[in-house]
Amino acid sequence: MHFGLNMVPVRLTELTEVAQRAERLGFESLWVGEHILTPVSLDLAYPGGDGKPPFAPDSHFTEPFATLAHLAAVTTRVRVGTGVAILPLHAPLSLARSIATVDVLSGGRLSVGLGVGWMREEFEAVGQDFATRGKRLDEMLAIFDALFTQERPSYTGRFYSLPEMGFEPKPVQRPRPPMLVGGSSEAALRRAARAGDGWYGGQQGPEEVAGIVRRLHELRAEYGRPADEPFEITVLTGWGKGFDAEVIAGYEAAGVHRVVATPWRRSREAIAGIEEFAAAAGLASAVAG
Numbered sequence: 001m002h003f004g005l006n007m008v009p010v011r012l013t014e015l016t017e018v019a020q021r022a023e024r025l026g027f028e029s030l031w032v033g034e035h036i037l038t039p040v041s042l043d044l045a046y047p048g049g050d051g052k053p054p055f056a057p058d059s060h061f062t063e064p065f066a067t068l069a070h071l072a073a074v075t076t077r078v079r080v081g082t083g084v085a086i087l088p089l090h091a092p093l094s095l096a097r098s099i100a101t102v103d104v105l106s107g108g109r110l111s112v113g114l115g116v117g118w119m120r121e122e123f124e125a126v127g128q129d130f131a132t133r134g135k136r137l138d139e140m141l142a143i144f145d146a147l148f149t150q151e152r153p154s155y156t157g158r159f160y161s162l163p164e165m166g167f168e169p170k171p172v173q174r175p176r177p178p179m180l181v182g183g184s185s186e187a188a189l190r191r192a193a194r195a196g197d198g199w200y201g202g203q204q205g206p207e208e209v210a211g212i213v214r215r216l217h218e219l220r221a222e223y224g225r226p227a228d229e230p231f232e233i234t235v236l237t238g239w240g241k242g243f244d245a246e247v248i249a250g251y252e253a254a255g256v257h258r259v260v261a262t263p264w265r266r267s268r269e270a271i272a273g274i275e276e277f278a279a280a281a282g283l284a285s286a287v288a289g
Contacts, residue, residue, distance in 0.1 A: 001252050003281060004029035004260040005274060006083065006236060007071070008061065011267045015067075016074045018270050023078040025274060026283030030071050031083035031113065031236075031260050032064045039121045065098040072106035081111035083236060083260055084182040084200055088116055088133035089126050092140040092160055096147045100171045108172030113200040113234070115182035132159065134187055141179065141195045148176045180234055184212060193219030198232030198257075206250030209235055213255040234258040240265035242273070243280035 007030050010018045019030055038061065068080040080102070087095060103110040116133045117123065123130040139157040146153040147167045154164040171177050181192035182200040192199045193216050201209060213233055220231065233255055237247075239262045251259055264273030278284045 001248060001256070002028035002258040003277070003283065004031050004079075004081070004083075004234070004258055006031055006033070006260050006262040007067070008033050009239065009262060009264070009267050010270050012060070012062070014267075014270065015070070018274065019071050019075050019078070021271060022274055023075045025278035027078060027274070027278070029079035029081055029111070029258065029260070030068075030075075031081045032062070032067045032071075033083050034064045034085045034089075035061045035119070036086075036089060036122050037125050039119070065102050068102050068110065069105055072102065072109055077109075079109045079111055080106060081180075082113045083234075084113035084115040084180075086117035086122065087114050087140050088136045089122060089128055092143045093147075093162060095140070096144050096167070099144070099177060100148065100167075100169060103171035103173055103177045104169050106172075108177075110171075110173070110177040111180060111232075112177050113180045113182055115200070116188070134191070135159065138191065138195065144176060144179070149174075178232060180232060189215055190219055192216060193225065194223045197230065198234060201233070201235040203236060203238050206247060206254050206256075209233075209251060209256060210254035232257050234260060236260045237262065243277045245280075248281075 005018075005022050005027050007015065007018070022030060064082045064085055068082070071080050099110065099112060114137070116137050120130045123133065129136075136159045139160050142157070143155045143160060143162065146155050148171055152164050153162070153167055155162040178197040179195070180198040180200040181188060181196035182202070183189070184201065184204065189199070189212065199212070199216055201212065204212065216231070221227070235251060235256055235258075237259060241261060242263045248259065261277060263277040264270045
């Protein structure tokens, strides 16, 4: 089992210190989520829990790929990833450039957690269609494959068309950085099974995740994906959740490969929280040994 950290709640003045401390303590990865805006009122409820979004209107969100480039620059081994990036908010070509750039500058340490998004207000703010976000995401993944693997890539689809072009540098990771598809709807699970390199879950418990993993394996077989092909299962736990051996064992039994934790309740407690988590999980002793 690998353990990652959700870096969104970390104070920006402590971002470097937390990243370097986490790497020394044995955390495997650092993750940054995305929201372009945090509205005061919402037309649609958050699809989970009590319907309230997991952020306040004045929550701090930095641009994820710029933040990951910084995290990669101040560390040497730990992976960096988006958890998750809302791809249909963006133009595919500029997004592909950001992905390739971070992967190259990090020496091949990038993972891309991705999703369709749920907040209509974000799409309206950037002039992107909310209703077609899933179909556009499917095309974006196909565009990434062309840009990252072909010498003279081009693409023609329903929503996007790209002329024949050069696209360099390619990502270090071949054929692409891992694409971990988020969401628990049937459409999201089908997308992950069909076109993803893994699944990025929310705050589902081990029992629910076990059912999702079973469904993913069924769908991967339906789509003809090889059973021995790597497919990462990542879950994000809630704020303030420390190391719980029983819960972690449940995730491991469910087939989870990575748990991304936020083991502190207040941002000022981040350093103490990761030290306590590392000690309880045996990470610090493993690194020391």
